[in-house]
Amino acid sequence: xxxxxxxxxxxxxxxxxxxxxxxxxxxxxxxxxxxxxxxxxxxxxxxxxxxxxxxxxxxxxxxxxxxxxxxxxxxxxxxxxxxxxxxxxxxxxxxxxxxxxxxxxxxxxxxxxxxxxxxxxxxxxxxxxxxxxxxxxxxx
Numbered sequence: 001x002x003x004x005x006x007x008x009x010x011x012x013x014x015x016x017x018x019x020x021x022x023x024x025x026x027x028x029x030x031x032x033x034x035x036x037x038x039x040x041x042x043x044x045x046x047x048x049x050x051x052x053x054x055x056x057x058x059x060x061x062x063x064x065x066x067x068x069x070x071x072x073x074x075x076x077x078x079x080x081x082x083x084x085x086x087x088x089x090x091x092x093x094x095x096x097x098x099x100x101x102x103x104x105x106x107x108x109x110x111x112x113x114x115x116x117x118x119x120x121x122x123x124x125x126x127x128x129x130x131x132x133x134x135x136x137x138x139x140x
Contacts, residue, residue: 001135003034005093006041012089012104013048016056021063023105025070026123032074042077049082096139102132 002008008031015024028043035041045064050057064080071078089104091097109127111119119125 001097001099002031002091002093005095005097006039007044007094008041009044009046009092010090010105011046011086011092012101013086014104014106015045015047015064016050016060018059018063019108019110020106021060021067023108025067027105028067028071028074028076028078032071032076035075037075040075040077042079043071045078045080046083046086047080048084048086051084092138096137098136098138100132100134100136102134103129107131 010024010027012020012024014020024045031041031043050060068078068080089101091099091101107129108123109129111117111126114120117125119127
């Protein structure tokens, strides 16, 4: 559903903590693997900004900056817009697909950073939370 897209908009109000940023980075890794090396893809994230705690906000911004830097290496331009009024979660592509994300990108149970645990690096070894996805084909 994302293959061939040149513009992808991800809306998820909960990209605030490390593990949530990690889930987003893994999605970007999947986009990087699926695209042709010569193609460029614009990925826009719409999320909420942490309020009331400067240190947590700083961490959120650091994670998002690292995602931007990492994505750039693969020809993916990553931008973030903050909107503290959003609730729904989705991925929309310029190829006409809209994917409604029931839980957003937060579908995995907690995984430690243990370098000897396969679940740390490979999603297929992680436990998943109950979630739903709906794929919609939108008129172009």
